Amino acid sequence: MSGPFQYIPPAEFFAPPAVGYAWSQPRETVYPSSPFIPPLDNSPGTSNTPVSGINGDFAWPTAPHPRRRRASWHGAAPPVVPFIPPTPTTPFAEVPWMRNDAPPVIPACLPPPGFPAVPSAPSYTQYPPAPMPSYPPAAPMGYVPSIPPYSPTLQIHPWLNGETHNDLNFNLALTNFVPHRVAPDQQLIPLGAHDIQQPAFWPAVSHSLRIVCDAIPHWPIDVVYHGPQLPAPPITVGDILVEAHKHMHKSISHADWEQLSHEQEAEVSRTFTRRCRMDADLRRAAGLPDYHLIPARKAGVKIVDFLGGRSMFRGLVRAEDGTVRLIVSE
16 A cells, blocks of 8 residues: 555554444444544434443442552554544533434334334335435535645545545444454454544545535535644544444434425335344344344434435545545445
């Protein structure tokens, strides 16, 4: 790999714990810490509502340990990569999300809970995507300047570059945040802290960034710095992936649903049904006892359901107007 982005594995490699659907998978979405990531929305109808007692009743002791525990590893320190910014130590500003107290949108044509036993719906490829209605331009929550004018010297991290084949495997439709990289032997390895802390662009882009997906241009993704540290740190790979996932799992409003035609409602409903089935299958494979309750269905339609099944993250493309485009596919 040429250029400033060079993947150097740590000297001591421990497979990072899988975040998502695994045999000991938590039942809430876990995101890495970043000043670009505001707090999770605790409003009703979202799939990211924390649940008490997720990881059991164990907790760290309140009293200090009687003696210092010796480190379990005495090898050399990992190599220093100049493109990985240090983890901010200052507290992050509390910038709440826009709350939506309206009930979730649940298509009426769906079968009741337990529908995984119903014969599967036809493949998405048999239904050409219906054109989405024309929405007025989205009102920004704040000023989000675009990145500088197009320059051939600006490079996108290889895992995020949509112009070439990348080794990132990331399904935006999954309820949990589970990005992986593809190893040379085609094995999927969850991204660790070393991976997500690498800068997304070179030269680094900081403060804010707007990402637009052509499939849903009326719902742009804004990556905005919320911390007190100045100057703002570079936007990292983790910032891009987390904001894209959180954005796709926001609930739509009833006004958004009412603007759809009958064909568009049917298309979004099919995508929503497939996502709920996938969520139920993964929860059943993980051994969760309440998979039949189908939490994804109760949360209602999300923005990701408007992608028509094209939920695989394929990277970013720099446009000449200074914006960044999100590429998705089936």
